[in-house]
Amino acid sequence: xxxxxxxxWPRPRGYSNGIAASGKQVFVxxxxxxxxxGRFPTSDFAGQVRQALLNIIAVLAEAGAKPQxxxxxxxxxVDKIEYVAAYREIGQIYRELVGAHYPAMSAIEVSALIEDxxxxxxxxxxxxx
Numbered sequence: 031x032x033x034x035x036x037x038x039w040p041r042p043r044g045y046s047n048g049i050a051a052s053g054k055q056v057f058v059x060x061x062x063x064x065x066x067x068g069r070f071p072t073s074d075f076a077g078q079v080r081q082a083l084l085n086i087i088a089v090l091a092e093a094g095a096k097p098q099x100x101x102x103x104x105x106x107x108v109d110k111i112e113y114v115a116a117y118r119e120i121g122q123i124y125r126e127l128v129g130a131h132y133p134a135m136s137a138i139e140v141s142a143l144i145e146d147x148x149x150x151x152x153x154x155x156x157x158x159x
Contacts, residue, residue: 031101031157044121045135049101051157056093058156060106061085062148070147075112076119082152083127090156097128099156105137106151113137113150 034048035041063078064070064085072078087097107113113120133154143151 031099031159042132044124045103045132047134049134051101051159053157053159054093054095056090056095056099056156056158058086058089058154060104060151060153061089062143062145062151064145064148070145073147073149075109075149076116076123078149079116079120079152080123080127082150083123086152086154087127090154093156093158095156095158098131099158100128100131100133100154101157102155103133103135104153105135106140106143106153107137108140108143108149110139113139 032050033046034050036047039047061082062070062085063072063081065081070078071081086100090096090099105113143149145151
């Protein structure tokens, strides 16, 4: 995996501008903060991020992939202000579960998600060498 950082560009915090990778591609659908029974254990934004990341890790494992194989991550949030307010806690959760691996990443505020209780939905692409 090669981090793509154009010369002279400031290094982004918490993500990469781009990633080049080759290997088995794994595509994970958008994961929300519900558990394996389809229940939301929390309405807390950071708590839902934790559960969504745990769900992603479980799906990746089915393909023999790990969080460090993630090359692209897209976050859909229903409230930008709530997302930004939770940055610190989200960062701690992210480092705990994913580590110091920062793929190409986008975050998009949307008017709603299909699951009414969901505050965040995260989808990823991973490449296993």
